[in-house]
Amino acid sequence: MTDTKGQILGFVRDRYPQAEITESQDIFALGFVNSLFAMELVMFVEKTFGVTIPNEELRIDNFRTANSMSELVTRLLAEPAVA
Amino acid sequence: MTVTGVAPPAAAPPVPAAGTARVTDRRSARAFVDTHVAPYADAYDRAGRVPEELLRRVAEAGLWAPFLPPGAGGTGMDWVTLGEVHEEVGRGCSSLRSLLTVHTMAAWTVQRWGSPEQRERWAPAFAAGERLGAFCLSEPGAGSDTSGITTTAAESGGGWALNGVKKWTTGGQRADVFLVFARTEASIGAFLVPRDTPGVEVRPIDDMLGTRASMLAEISFTDVVLDKDALLGPSGFTAGMVLTGTLDLGRYSVAAGSVGIVQACLEASAAYAASREVGGTPLARLPLIQAKLSDMVTDARAARLLLAEAGRLKDAGEASTIMATWVAKYFASTAAARHASEAVQIHGANGCSTDYPVARYYRDAKVMEIIEGSNEIQRTTIAGQADRERTG
Numbered sequence: 357m358t359d360t361k362g363q364i365l366g367f368v369r370d371r372y373p374q375a376e377i378t379e380s381q382d383i384f385a386l387g388f389v390n391s392l393f394a395m396e397l398v399m400f401v402e403k404t405f406g407v408t409i410p411n412e413e414l415r416i417d418n419f420r421t422a423n424s425m426s427e428l429v430t431r432l433l434a435e436p437a438v439a
Numbered sequence: 440m441t442v443t444g445v446a447p448p449a450a451a452p453p454v455p456a457a458g459t460a461r462v463t464d465r466r467s468a469r470a471f472v473d474t475h476v477a478p479y480a481d482a483y484d485r486a487g488r489v490p491e492e493l494l495r496r497v498a499e500a501g502l503w504a505p506f507l508p509p510g511a512g513g514t515g516m517d518w519v520t521l522g523e524v525h526e527e528v529g530r531g532c533s534s535l536r537s538l539l540t541v542h543t544m545a546a547w548t549v550q551r552w553g554s555p556e557q558r559e560r561w562a563p564a565f566a567a568g569e570r571l572g573a574f575c576l577s578e579p580g581a582g583s584d585t586s587g588i589t590t591t592a593a594e595s596g597g598g599w600a601l602n603g604v605k606k607w608t609t610g611g612q613r614a615d616v617f618l619v620f621a622r623t624e625a626s627i628g629a630f631l632v633p634r635d636t637p638g639v640e641v642r643p644i645d646d647m648l649g650t651r652a653s654m655l656a657e658i659s660f661t662d663v664v665l666d667k668d669a670l671l672g673p674s675g676f677t678a679g680m681v682l683t684g685t686l687d688l689g690r691y692s693v694a695a696g697s698v699g700i701v702q703a704c705l706e707a708s709a710a711y712a713a714s715r716e717v718g719g720t721p722l723a724r725l726p727l728i729q730a731k732l733s734d735m736v737t738d739a740r741a742a743r744l745l746l747a748e749a750g751r752l753k754d755a756g757e758a759s760t761i762m763a764t765w766v767a768k769y770f771a772s773t774a775a776a777r778h779a780s781e782a783v784q785i786h787g788a789n790g791c792s793t794d795y796p797v798a799r800y801y802r803d804a805k806v807m808e809i810i811e812g813s814n815e816i817q818r819t820t821i822a823g824q825a826d827r828e829r830t831g
Contacts, residue, residue, distance in 0.1 A: 367758075391679030392820075395687075396758035398680060403756040411552065414673035414680075 360405065360426040367400045368422070379422040394419075401425060407432040452486035452493075452652070453479050459499040464520055468527035471500050477531035483652035484799050487645050488612070489535055498568030502528075502539065504546040505566075511550060511558060512566025519750035522695045526746070529699025530706075533803035534652035536699065538571070540692035540811075541609045544685045545572025545618040548629060552672030552681050561616070561631065573614035574689065575605035575632075575658060576682070582607075583816045585620075585627070585682065590660065592621035592628055592670075599670065601630060601638075601663040609810075611656025612643045618671075618685070619660065626678040629671040629685070638663035649802035687761050689811040690768040691749060697771035697807045698742045700800050704775075704782035705735040707797050711786055722785065731781045738778060742771040762824055769817040772807035779804035 361379050368377055372388055383389055389397075397419065398409060407429060418428045455475040462468045475496050483489045497503060506521050507513025516524075521543075529536040546565035549558055564570035581587035590603025601621055608617070617632045617639075632639065644655040672681040709732060712722035722728045745767035752760035779801040783790035790797045808814045 391683045392761060395680045395683040396761060399756060399758040399760075403758070411554075411673040 358426060360429050361422045363404055364401070364422045364425050367397070367404075371396070377422075379426075382420045384416065384420055389419075401429060405429045405433065450482075450486050452483045452488060452490040454490055454492045455479055455496055459496045462500040462502050462505070462524060463514070463516075465523040465527060468502075468524040469530075471496075471502070472527050472531035476528065476535055480532035480534070480652075481793065481796055481799060483532060483534060485651075485793070487651055488654050489532075489538070489652050493535070494538075494568065494571070494613075497535070497539075503542055503566060503568040503571075504562075506543070507546060507550055507562055507566045511562035512564075513562075517750070518691070518753035519747055522691060522746050522750040525692045525695035526699040526702070526743070529696030530703045531699070532652070533696055533700065533799075533806070534650045534654075536692070536696040537609045537650045537653040537810075538613075540689055540696070541574040541614075542572045543692055544574045544689050545616065545631075547688050548618055548671055548681060548685050549631070551684060552629070554668065557631070557668060557671065570615040571610060571613060573608050573610040573617050574685065575608050575611075575617045575619040576686075577607045578604060579606050579657075583813045588620065588622060588627065590619065590621040592623050592630055592665075594624070595664070598667050599630065599665040601632065601660045601665055604657065604659050606657045607644070608656050608658055609650070609653045611641060611658055612654035617658065620682055623678070627682060628678055629681045630665060630669045631671060632660065632663060632665065632669065636663055636665070647806075649799075649804070649806035651802075683761070686811055687764055691746075691753070691764050693807055693811045694742070694746050694749070694764065694768040694771045697768070697775040697804070698739065698746055700775040700804050700807065701735060701739045701742060701771070701778050704778045704797065704800050705732065705739055707795065707800070708732060708735065708782045708785045711789075711795070728785060731778075731785060735778045735781070738774040742767070742774050745770055762821070765812075765817055765820055768811065769814055769821060772804070773814060775800075775804040775807050 365377060365379060368383060371393065375386065402408060409432065413428060418424055460467060462471050475493065501514065505514045505516035508515050525536055525539060528539060546562065549561045549565065565572060576585065578588055578590060590605065592599045592601050601619065603621060605619065615634050617634065619630045619632050620627055621630060638661045640659040642657045644657055647655060672678060712728050712732065715722045749760055749763040749767045752763050782797040783801050786795050786797050789795050
């Protein structure tokens with residue numbers, strides 16, 4: 357597991373410690389996501405990995421699993437910064 | 440835009456003192472409030488509005504949206520300092536602080552979620568106070584229960600058609616642009632609606648219990664045609680984040696204003712207790728009065744620390760700021776309501792009159808327990824965290 361996935365999973369598990377969550381599990385299907393958690397999740401990703409998630413990337417498929425969030429971070433880090 | 444039901448004000452609010460320095464920190468904010476706001480706040484309360492001259496002074500002081508980056512017309516003020524500034528304004532006048540709160544919510548939402556074109560169009564005008572924003576969420580049948588809102592925004596002709604009624608809109612009588620939350624096919628979206636858009640009707644709401652000068656309104660949107668770019672932020676599952684983030688800042692500002700009310704209660708009560716005698720003894724020497732004053736001192740400091748912690752987490756971009764802000768708002772608003780009641784008690788019959796400001800603090804403080812999420816909602820949310828921690 358990459359460090360990115362591990363940190364994302366750590367954040368989700370910290371918020372929902374009673375749940376067993378793997379890197380490929382759909383957190384939406386598990387019923388964990390409300391608007392408060394979504395906001396916290398996006399803030400965590402932006403703060404932890406030093407990225408700004410543009411509106412067009414705020415799609416459900418990018419946040420379903422730790423895998424998909426990790427891929428989003430990798431993609432954003434690879435893109436040149438836009439002023 | 441149509442305005443109906445405008446009643447003549449009881450009396451024109453007084454014009455604040457001349458001369459305005461830029462506000463950059465708590466100290467300059469305190470000086471601004473003591474010169475331009477606090478001496479007139481009771482008169483604003485009675486008039487049911489603040490004068491245009493004060494709104495201009497706020498603009499000259501750079502107070503409308505200093506958190507915006509310099510490129511957008513702000514100064515990049517950090518959130519801790521903004522909390523201190525809003526506390527000082529709240530100490531002087533909760534109605535003016537309420538206007539700052541909703542303007543902050545609109546300006547931040549544009550900056551955080553707007554496209555480059557939207558930011559360019561609105562942010563500089565918000566920063567300069569050339570356009571004042573208001574926040575439209577509550578409806579006649581839905582307040583803290585946001586899932587109950589019925590205002591709709593339907594895609595139409597490449598843009599949007601907005602229909603519904605918003606109520607208790609702070610600043611609605613005066614605002615130039617409304618940040619309207621409406622139900623879309625996918626979720627709840629945020630829309631910027633200029634006041635002069637056809638189909639917008641503003642009806643003033645007067646004679647409220649508290650924040651009487653904050654110029655509340657009920658606003659109807661009837662077949663309001665909006666361009667596609669009226670929508671702010673993403674669509675789909677994250678659209679709710681726009682509302683979450685906007686309300687988070689609203690709570691932060693209300694928490695700050697509540698700290699200001701506690702401080703105002705303390706200052707008024709300490710002054711009164713020092714000068715008023717009972718049987719030849721100043722009130723300040725009576726143990727029961729000392730108990731009230733000591734609790735005001737303690738809660739003012741505690742609430743201020745909770746606010747500063749929430750602000751520090753915002754400045755650091757930490758997700759935990761949202762819960763920290765819930766806690767700060769809950770603590771500060773309940774403290775404000777409790778101490779405003781005690782401030783009136785200390786003042787006795789004088790406290791029930793218009794000769795002293797504590798009656799206004801009492802009425803304003805009650806409002807703080809209701810707006811930006813009632814304290815019952817706050818406690819439910821905070822308890823949810825306790826439950827998660829318990830099962831951790």
